[in-house]
Amino acid sequence: MSFSCGEGGIGHALAVEFKSKGYTVITTLLAHEPREHLTNAGIHAFTADVTKDEDIEELRHNVTKISNDKLAVMVNNAGIAYTMTAIDTEIRxxxxxxxxxxxxxxxxxxxxxxxxxxxxxxxxNVGSVGGIVPYVYGCNYNATKAALHHWGNTLRVEMKPLGVDVVNIISGEISTNVLKRDQGRRLPENSYYAPLAEEFAKHVQRTPHTTTPAEYARNVVGEVTKKSPSAWFWTGATTGIVRFGDTFLPKTFWDWMFTREFNLNKLRA
Incomplete structure (x- = not known):
């Protein structure tokens, strides 16, 4: 199993949970990240950046040296976030x-x-409810998760004849480090959303009701280690309402709900 797992995040929790089930766990970290929380638990930790071919080639070479019949699952990390309105987005x-x-x-x-x-x-693949619903200020992150979901869908069909299962995890609100990169972010001064500047600032500092990484990891590991896991597995706070709404309600339900939740009618004043 291979994934990125800084201390306190989803990856760390998954690594610990898989290790407890007898798996040989391979983790990746960026060069500046500490690894004692992994190595002290008997978990392999390698430096690798998933944006670089040479790093992943070296990781593959290192993994081939570790022979174990339970080194069978590869999990891609939850990723990074960038909170901003669609029209104010910095493309870089x-x-x-x-x-x-x-x-x-x-x-x-x-x-x-x-x-x-x-x-x-x-x-x-660690997806998100953000890839399902139009969560306000999350359009860019949502787009990456939607892309991951649908890439995984086709990958599942293509890999099945080769004996490899592909599982999309649709994650709800999980207590992770992914929001830390956004703390302190502000709307541009000339934004059409300037009337909501205060609300936006509070949003990026929010502490939502979440599922703990440990509980999330137990649910994920329990599912993906089944002989025939679900193609899409929903777990974490808010997944129940999102799954119900996406299945049974019109798409415009989310327009009404998020307009109300984020006070978007203030822009009409």
Whole structure:
């Protein structure tokens, strides 16, 4: 199993949970990130950046040296976020997100697929309810997760004849480090959303009701280690209402709900 896992995040929790189930766990970190929280638990930690071919090639080479019949699952990390309105978006920030959240998983599969096929393994993509509903200020992050979901859908069909399962995890609100990058972010002064500047500032500092990483990891590991896991597995706070609404309600339900929740009618004043 291979994924990025800084301390306190989803990856860390998944690594610990898989280790507790007897898996040999391979994790990746950026060069500046500490690794004692992993290595002290007997978890392999390698330096790798999923945006670089050479790093993933080196990771693949290192993984081939670790032979274990339970080294069979590859999980791509939850990624990075960039909170902003669609019309105020800095495109370079979105390019960074796609590089990690979408092209990173693609790169991992491109380099690791021979090992996955030989081991009859699993590919587990960490998606989000943001890729399902039009969560306000999250359009860019939502786009990366929607892309990941649909890439994973086709990948699942293509890999099935080769003996590899692909699972999309539709994650709800999980207590992770992904929002830290956004703390302190402000709307541009000339934004059409300036009337909501105060609300936006509070939004990026929010502490939502969430599922803990440990609980999330138990649910995910319990599902993906099944002989026949779900193609899409929904877990975490808010997934119940999102799944129900996406299945049974018109798309414009979300327009009404998020307009109310984010006080968007203030822009009409």
């Amino acid at each position: 920030e979105v390019e960074k997100m796609f590089a990690v959240n979408v092209f990173g998983p693609m790169r991992m599969v491109r380099f690791f697929h021979p090992l996955l096929i030989r081991g009859q393994g699993k590919i587990v």
